[in-house]
Amino acid sequence: xxxxxxxxxxxxxxxxxxxxxxxxxxxxxxxxxxxxxxxxxxxxxxxxxxxxxxxxxxxxxxxxxxxxxxxxxxxxxxxxxxxxxxxxxxxxxxxxxxxxxxxxxxxxxxxxxxxxxxxxxxxxxxxxxxxxxxxxxxxxxxxxxxxxxxxxxxxxxxxxxxxxxxxxxxxxxxxxxxxxxxxxxxxxxxxxxxxxxxxxxxxxxxxxxxxxxxxxxxxxxxxxxxxxxxxxxxxxxxxxxxxxxxxxxxxxxxxxxxxxxxxxxxxxxxxxxxxxxxxxxxxxxxxxxxxxxxxxxxxxxxxxxxxxxxxxxxxxxxxxxxxxxxxxxxxxxxxxxxxxxxxxxxxxx
Numbered sequence: 001x002x003x004x005x006x007x008x009x010x011x012x013x014x015x016x017x018x019x020x021x022x023x024x025x026x027x028x029x030x031x032x033x034x035x036x037x038x039x040x041x042x043x044x045x046x047x048x049x050x051x052x053x054x055x056x057x058x059x060x061x062x063x064x065x066x067x068x069x070x071x072x073x074x075x076x077x078x079x080x081x082x083x084x085x086x087x088x089x090x091x092x093x094x095x096x097x098x099x100x101x102x103x104x105x106x107x108x109x110x111x112x113x114x115x116x117x118x119x120x121x122x123x124x125x126x127x128x129x130x131x132x133x134x135x136x137x138x139x140x141x142x143x144x145x146x147x148x149x150x151x152x153x154x155x156x157x158x159x160x161x162x163x164x165x166x167x168x169x170x171x172x173x174x175x176x177x178x179x180x181x182x183x184x185x186x187x188x189x190x191x192x193x194x195x196x197x198x199x200x201x202x203x204x205x206x207x208x209x210x211x212x213x214x215x216x217x218x219x220x221x222x223x224x225x226x227x228x229x230x231x232x233x234x235x236x237x238x239x240x241x242x243x244x245x246x247x248x249x250x251x252x253x254x255x256x257x258x259x260x261x262x263x264x265x266x267x268x269x270x271x272x273x274x275x276x277x278x279x280x281x282x283x284x285x286x287x288x289x290x291x292x293x294x295x296x297x298x299x300x301x302x303x304x305x306x307x308x309x310x311x312x313x314x315x316x317x318x319x320x321x322x323x324x325x326x327x328x329x330x331x332x333x334x335x336x337x338x339x340x341x342x343x344x345x346x347x348x349x
Contacts, residue, residue: 005031007224008094010087010122012115014039014048014075016180017139018100019192020057020202022225023070026096031224035073036090038118044192045083048075051193058189058201060320065201067190078113091122092131096224099149100139107152116149120156120165127164133221135213136171137228143238146171146211170221172211174228175237177245177312179203179321203321209237236293236300243348244289245312247341248281252316253329264328265319274313281309288349 009026011018014037026032039045048055053072058065074090076083091097099115101107108116119136126134138145150171157165179202183189186199208228213221231237252264255273267273286305293300299308316323335341 005029005033005224007032007096008034008036008090009224010090010094010097011035011037012097012099013037013101013106014041014044015100016182016200016202017176017178018098019055019070020059020180020200021176021178021206021208022098022100022137022139023055023073024057024059024068024202025206025225025227027070029224029226031226032096034090034093035071036087036094037073037075038078038087038115039075040077040079040113042077045075045077047193047196048073050195055192056190056200058183058199060201060203060318060322062204062314062318062320065189065320066204078115078118084113084118087118088122088125091119091134092125092129094122094126094134095132096135096137098137098139099145102140104140104142104145104148106140107149116152116156119149119153123153123165123169124157124161126168127161131168133215133218134169135221135223136169137174137210137225138171139174139176141176143173143235146173170213170215172213173234173238174211175209175234175241177241178205178208179315179323181323181327183322201322203315203318205315209234231297233296236289236296239293239348240289240299242341243345244281244285244308246335247285247345248277248309248312249316249328250335250341251280252277253325253327254332256325257329261325263319264323264325265317265321268317274317278309278313281312282306284349285345288345292348 009032011022023035026035055070057068059068076087078084078087138149154162181201182198183201184198189199191199206227209231210228211234212230212232215221252267290300298304
């Protein structure tokens with residue numbers, strides 16, 4: 001790993017966001033000397049170990065696709081006793097922890113290998129060994145992810161040390177507008193490891209919003225992942241992500257599917273398509289969001305929202321991102337839900 005700082009990052013889940021956001025940005029920051037990742041798929045753990053802990057991320061820029069090698073990292077399977085012990089030790093030493101598992105339901109699965117119990121044990125050891133304070137980034141795309149994770153972890157901490165553990169850690173939500181995916185088979189992309197049957201493909205965008213990391217009157221907490229931007233209240237930005245970004249992304253997919261297009265980027269060639277999507281984003285979703293959150297943040301102003309819309313649409317149709325209408329438009333029953341991106345945006349308006 002090129003970075004040689006002294007900090008430790010621990011991640012849970014080894015998908016495109018953990019690998020292509022947290023791991024990638026940790027390496028780029030130069031602040032971390034150690035990255036440890038928990039992954040429950042034995043084949044992925046074995047493949048990464050065969051590769052010496054080094055993995056590849058394909059990064060889509062506006063004009064090219066770049067392969068970035070990340071690592072070496074340490075990967076552990078929490079279902080294996082020895083691996084789990086090393087994870088607990090790593091958490092005790094970690095300054096930053098990132099959870100990027102399939103959903104918040106994965107926090108409390110039965111057994112000693114659960115994220116809840118491993119985090120609780122590691123944080124207890126942190127207190128017992130006078131380890132550093134830590135922030136936990138919850139990246140499960142749920143508006144209460146951090147609160148749910150904090151409650152689950154503290155419930156698993158013995159009552160006599162619960163206050164001390166709570167004082168050493170802060171759980172924060174995230175708004176991750178970075179488009180990413182797992183491509184299988186990799187085709188002409190660089191696979192995760194040389195013998196892997198899949199590839200990570202992420203966009204270069206890295207403007208990630210997180211909740212405020214507040215340890216009260218104690219000394220300020222210095223994040224190694226300094227590229228992330230803290231906000232006092234993430235709720236307006238969560239709404240903008242759902243009813244702005246996610247809504248127009250789904251709309252683009254449905255328009256594309258209706259017209260028989262396979263790739264989102266093909267919308268660039270369709271006269272009027274981008275203008276239609278921009279109008280929906282700015283004049284409908286955007287107008288409603290700016291009305292509701294007027295004065296909250298400069299983002300919710302006409303000029304700033306227009307810049308956001310133009311940037312987002314350009315990123316969405318980036319040919320190097322290779323996004324498909326089938327992927328973006330999948331699970332319509334959920335995406336057309338009462339509180340979800342499209343109907344929710346209509347109700348907000």
